[in-house]
Amino acid sequence: MTAPAIELKGISKAFGPVQANKDISIRVMPGTIHGIIGENGAGKSTLMSILYGFYKADAGEVFISGQKTEIPDSQAAIAAGIGMVFQHFKLVENFTVLENIILGAEDGGLLKPSLSKARKTLLELEKEYDLKVDPDAVIEQIGVGMQQRVEILKALYRQANILTLDEPTGVLTPAEADQLFRILGRLKEEGKTIILITHKLREIMDITDTVSVMRRGEMTATVKTAETSPEELAELMVGRKVLLRVDKEPATPGDVVLDVKNLKVVDDQGVERLRGIDLQVRAGE
Ligand SMILES: Nc1ncnc2c1ncn2[C@@H]1O[C@H](COP(=O)(O)OP(=O)(O)OP(=O)(O)O)[C@@H](O)[C@H]1O
Ligand SMILES: [Mg+2]
Incomplete structure (x- = not known):
């Protein structure tokens, strides 16, 4: 049997009295889009921050492609093939797209010689994933849709196999969101594994293969998207029946x-x- 791209076992994390994650286990299969849904404060971002080495879990284990992996910091996450697109982008506003993409991944710490090599790699990535950006545009002068594509390219440039997006459509127009979903579909076709955090039921129903539901720090269910409904997911999210319509x-x-x-x-x-x-x-x- 194929090993999960990611398996989390018994992850717990408290912030003082707040138990943000309680004994969470989840398996994300390779080449799938796996949604994580839950209300505000359910613990979604905390779980992803642990996976990316931003927070240290109080308990639990992480397995990447079946291998137990320690992720003490984001360098370790990147080395394990994990890329992250945050709720708030982390780009340098007065740098160009290309500079931002290679920042922190330069050859021998030199920006200049890396740029021409990076430009070539970027063009290849753009073609492969149908991700259009202008490499010479300055971040502060481009829209959020393109900034988000820069974050995705930044992860791909670091050879991420697993891409996690935290509420990626919150800042997008509906047309930009559709474009993002086409890109995610393309990434999946190319064998990438995608974790999509959202609290929008429609997005879960439209593009995920599997969905895990979080409520108050706990993972309440993992189901195949084709076998569930918005009504069932809403009920799992809030813990009681919800009238959607x-x-x-x-x-x-x-x-x-x-x-x-x-x-x-x-x-x-x-x-x-x-x-x-x-x-x-x-x-x-
Ligand atoms: N750094 C922190 N310090 C203290 N409490 C925190 C911290 N980060 C998160 N929390 C708390 O942990 C709980 C889970 O937060 P988290 O951000 O993981 O939820 P979320 O599901 O991502 O919510 P949202 O949909 O609003 O992004 C919340 O009660 C939050 O207030
Ligand atoms: Mg969050």
Whole structure:
């Protein structure tokens, strides 16, 4: 049997009194897109930060392609073939795309000689994965969609086999999100393994092969996407039945009287409670 690209066994992590990850086990098979879904604060980013060597787990083990692997820092993660695209990009704003891609992976610490070699490699990667970027554009002058592609190319340049994306569509327009999903599909075709963290059910249903659900630090289920439904996933996420859609006789829909797009709710502690909420109310509803 093929070994999982990644296997986490019994991962736990506490921040003071907050148990962010509780005894989490998960297997991610190679060449698949594996979604991780859960509400705000469920522990998704913490788990990925452990995989990338940002946090040290209090307990648990990581296996990469069947080999037990210690990941004390991000260098070790990169060496193990893991790439990460964070919720907030980590690019140098006044550097070019090309400079950002090679930064930290230069030949002998020299930027200049690495650049021409990198330009060639970048062109090959762009072609292979259909990932268009302008190598000479300065980061602060390009849009978030392209910045995200730079982060993906940065990981591929470091020969990542496993690519983890944390809420990648939060900053994208719907068209950019579609483009990202095409890129992820292409990466999968080329045999890469992808972990997609999101709390959008539609994204999970559209592009993942398998989905794991987290709730309050625990992994509550792992299911094949084709064998589940948005209703079941929502219930696993919040721990009770959720009504996603109200079925009733459509009244003659009138004019839109309330139109809310991409609403974000931040509480008085500055903690984000909700995000990306769309709501439309018509007269007569
Ligand atoms: N560095 C930290 N110090 C203290 N508490 C933390 C830290 N990082 C995360 N936490 C807490 O751990 C829990 C899990 O947080 P985490 O960021 O992993 O959730 P998440 O599922 O990624 O949420 P979101 O959807 O909002 O990104 C939360 O209660 C959070 O407040
Ligand atoms: Mg998070």
